[in-house]
Amino acid sequence: MNSMTRRQLFFHGTVGLALRAAEPKKRPNVLFFAVDDLRPELGCYGVAGIKSPNIDRLAKRGMVFERAYCQQAVCSPSRTSLMTGARPDSTTVWDLVTHFRKAMPEVVTLTQHFKQNGYFVQGMGKIFHPGYDDERSWSVPWQTPKAPTYAKVKGPDEKDEDKPKQKDGPAYEAGEVADDFYKDGQVANLAVKTLQGLKGKSEPFFLAVGFAKPHLPFVSPKKYWDLYDAAKIPMAANPYRPKGAPEFALTNSGELRNYPGMPAEGAIPPELARKLKHGYYAAVSYTDAQIGKVLDELDRQGLAENTVIVLWGDHGWKLGEHGEWCKHSNVENDTNAPLLMSAPGMKAAGKHSRALVEFVDIYPTLADLAGLPLPAHLEGTSFKPLLDNPGRAWKPAAFSQYPRGQKLMGYSMRTDRYRFTVWVGRNDHSRIEAVELYDQQTDPQENTNIAKQQPKLVGELMEQWRAGWQGVKKGMG
Numbered sequence: 001m002n003s004m005t006r007r008q009l010f011f012h013g014t015v016g017l018a019l020r021a022a023e024p025k026k027r028p029n030v031l032f033f034a035v036d037d038l039r040p041e042l043g044c045y046g047v048a049g050i051k052s053p054n055i056d057r058l059a060k061r062g063m064v065f066e067r068a069y070c071q072q073a074v075c076s077p078s079r080t081s082l083m084t085g086a087r088p089d090s091t092t093v094w095d096l097v098t099h100f101r102k103a104m105p106e107v108v109t110l111t112q113h114f115k116q117n118g119y120f121v122q123g124m125g126k127i128f129h130p131g132y133d134d135e136r137s138w139s140v141p142w143q144t145p146k147a148p149t150y151a152k153v154k155g156p157d158e159k160d161e162d163k164p165k166q167k168d169g170p171a172y173e174a175g176e177v178a179d180d181f182y183k184d185g186q187v188a189n190l191a192v193k194t195l196q197g198l199k200g201k202s203e204p205f206f207l208a209v210g211f212a213k214p215h216l217p218f219v220s221p222k223k224y225w226d227l228y229d230a231a232k233i234p235m236a237a238n239p240y241r242p243k244g245a246p247e248f249a250l251t252n253s254g255e256l257r258n259y260p261g262m263p264a265e266g267a268i269p270p271e272l273a274r275k276l277k278h279g280y281y282a283a284v285s286y287t288d289a290q291i292g293k294v295l296d297e298l299d300r301q302g303l304a305e306n307t308v309i310v311l312w313g314d315h316g317w318k319l320g321e322h323g324e325w326c327k328h329s330n331v332e333n334d335t336n337a338p339l340l341m342s343a344p345g346m347k348a349a350g351k352h353s354r355a356l357v358e359f360v361d362i363y364p365t366l367a368d369l370a371g372l373p374l375p376a377h378l379e380g381t382s383f384k385p386l387l388d389n390p391g392r393a394w395k396p397a398a399f400s401q402y403p404r405g406q407k408l409m410g411y412s413m414r415t416d417r418y419r420f421t422v423w424v425g426r427n428d429h430s431r432i433e434a435v436e437l438y439d440q441q442t443d444p445q446e447n448t449n450i451a452k453q454q455p456k457l458v459g460e461l462m463e464q465w466r467a468g469w470q471g472v473k474k475g476m477g
Contacts, residue, residue, distance in 0.1 A: 027370055028344050029198075029307040030114065030206040031298060034127055035287055036075065036215040037327070038313030040066070040338045042284070049234070051227045051285045054292030055340065058311060062342025063387055064352045069398040069414055070359045073315040073327040073334035076129035078359065082312070083109045083128065083137070085363035085378040087399070087469065094403050099132050108375055110363045111137040114206045117372045122194060125187040125210030144210075145186035150219060151175030171259035172279035173219040179289065182219060184211045188290035192297040199301045204370075209294060213287045214317075216255060216326075218279030220286035227285055230278045236320030237445065239267070242331075244449035246423065246434040248404045253318075253325040267323060277319050306344055308369050310362065313337040321445070328402065330412035330421050332438075332446055335400040343369050346387040353390035356398045356414065357383050358469075379469065381476055395476065399469045408433055413465045417441050420461040437461070 042052040044059035045066065071081040072088045080093040080100045084107050088094050092103035100107065108116065115121040115138070123142040128134060133142050150169045179185035191209045198205045213220060241250060256262055256276075263269070268276070291311070298304045316334045318324045327334045339357065342349065360380030367374055368382040385392060400412045403426065412421040419438045425431035437451040437458060451458050464471070 026306060027118075027204045029204050029303060030119075030366060030370070031294070031307050031309045032206065032208040032366075033291060033294075033309070033311040034079070034125070034208065034210040035291075035311065035313045035338070036126055036210070036212050037315070037317045038214060038284065038287070038338055039316040039319075039333065040313075040336060041281075041319075042338060044340070045338065049228075049232065050281060051224075052288045054288045054295060055311065055338075058291075058295065058309060058340055058342060060350050062309060062340050062350075063346070063348060063390060065339040065341070065357050065383075065386075066352055066354050067398070067414070068312070068337060068339035068357045068359070069335045069400055070315040070337050071399070072401055073329060074402075075314055076132065078314045079128055082314075082359040082362055083111070083134075085110065085360055085375070085380055087360060087379050088401055090377075090379060094401075096129060101134065104377075107377060109134060109137045110366065111206055111208060113363075113367060113372065113375060114370070115139050117370075118203055119206045119370075120198070120201055120203050121206040121208075122198075123208040123210070124190050124194070125184070126212050127208050127210040143190070145183055145190060147181065147183040147186050149182075149217065151177045151181060167217070167259045169217060169259075170261060171217050171256060172276060173217065174222040174225040174279075174282065175219060176222050179221055179286070181221070182213075182286075184213050184287055184290050187211060188293045191294045195294070195297045195301055195303065199303060211287045211290060214280050214283035217259065218276065218283045220279075220282045224282040224286045224289070225278065228278055228281055230274055233274065233277050233281060235270075235273060235277065236318075238447050239320050239323050240447075241322055242436075242438070242447050242449055244452065245436055248408065248423070249329060249410070249421070249434075249436060250322055250324050250331070251326075251328050255326040255328070268320070268325065273320055276325070280317075280319060308344070308366065309340075309342040310366065311338065311340045312359065312362065313339075330400055330402050330410050330419075330436075332414075332419060332440070332444075335412065335414070341365070341387065343384075343387055348386075348388055348390050351390050353386050355383065355386050355390065355392075355394035356416070357386070357395070358398045379473075381473060395472055397464065397469075397472055411465065413461070415461070415464070418457075418461060419446060420458075420465060422462070422465060435462075 041047050043056040070078040076096045077088045077093045080091050091100045111121045121139045316337050318333045321333050364378050364382040368384045398414045403409050409426045410423045421436040423434040435451045436449045438446040
């Protein structure tokens with residue numbers, strides 16, 4: 001042989017193989033989609049008629065979590081909880097004005113944790129609550145494009161008597177405009193451009209992309225409205241309050257009533273309700289199309305194979321159920337939200353999981369998938385094992401909460417079969433004001449509070465509720 005003997009070739013080849021085997025596995029990128037007010041009204045959740053082809057194709061490459069629960073059904077507390085991995089009582093964010101660093105000044109957020117472990121982290125669109133961003137969480141400054149809210153200056157339902165309303169435009173709009181006229185279209189364009197620049201980076205990336213729709217107002221380009229025949233959109237089957245529930249369990253749809261053309265009190269008229277739901281569906285399809293653009297670019301850049309993709313809606317939303325609109329409660333419609341995840345090498349791609357998972361679990365799961373250490377402050381559990389075995393034994397309960405003014409806090413526990421909600425004094429948890437119990441097996445719409453009829457069951461669930469999420473985490477090891 002010329003310059004090497006067979007023995008030398010064998011030696012060098014064996015060493016080369018050993019060195020390659022010893023090389024650390026390339027850490028996965030993370031593409032993180034946040035969608036505002038998105039309820040699990042999607043094709044991949046079995047809802048016929050909704051047009052969500054891009055989220056549905058993400059479901060085919062990942063996993064759909066059918067029973068994922070936010071910790072509080074309103075924007076800032078939910079997003080804060082997810083991004084810190086801590087529950088509202090730890091962050092003390094129960095409203096839209098408190099910043100989490102007031103109570104937890106040194107907490108390491110999800111994206112900050114990735115940044116500190118060698119990731120390039122960039123965020124755009126709605127991730128934290130608007131106006132309450134956190135500069136420590138990003139490698140480069142967070143940004144969101146500026147765009148008009150409406151294509152029209154004045155909506156067709158706005159009348160002179162509506163002028164005192166807090167909002168400066170209608171609750172819905174079908175704009176004769178391109179996708180990138182509105183902010184979400186511009187966010188999608190920015191994400192596409194960003195992905196093009198991320199491909200060549202030596203470090204892995206964490207790209208957080210937040211979409212504002214289908215949050216009110218329900219504005220989107222007209223072509224997304226045209227996807228639907230309004231007459232065929234099903235309306236809420238239970239437009240009435242739950243029997244036996246305390247009056248304070250629900251609100252008065254105040255977020256919607258702030259818009260011109262909305263009645264200040266009473267039921268939303270049927271035709272208006274249909275128009276609103278049509279607008280919500282159109283906004284969902286509009287955001288779905290923007291997600292599709294980003295997924296297409298991820299594939300085009302050859303990045304999909306080594307990227308964890310997660311998509312979540314920050315909480316659920318009522319579309320006339322219980323005679324209400326919007327969120328702001330502990331009912332299933334508000335606390336149950338979409339969660340999809342795709343990870344390289346997962347064994348159960350394309351499957352659904354009925355396991356009870358919580359949004360505080362997203363932080364430890366992503367860190368686990370990236371091989372990062374788990375910070376000690378985390379109050380959730382990594383659900384990475386479910387990505388390989390979605391039917392395995394898992395959490396016995398998920399926990400949410402919602403305050404009513406300064407006097408009451410409603411703590412809600414979702415078990416496999418029941419939703420159990422205890423209303424207590426905010427400053428005295430021993431003072432119980434009301435209890436709600438709904439049997440998801442016989443009453444999945446939560447139309448009848450059976451707490452008074454089931455005292456033995458209430459006692460058993462009360463004991464489990466008192467052990468709380470700490471008891472669940474301890475029981476899981």
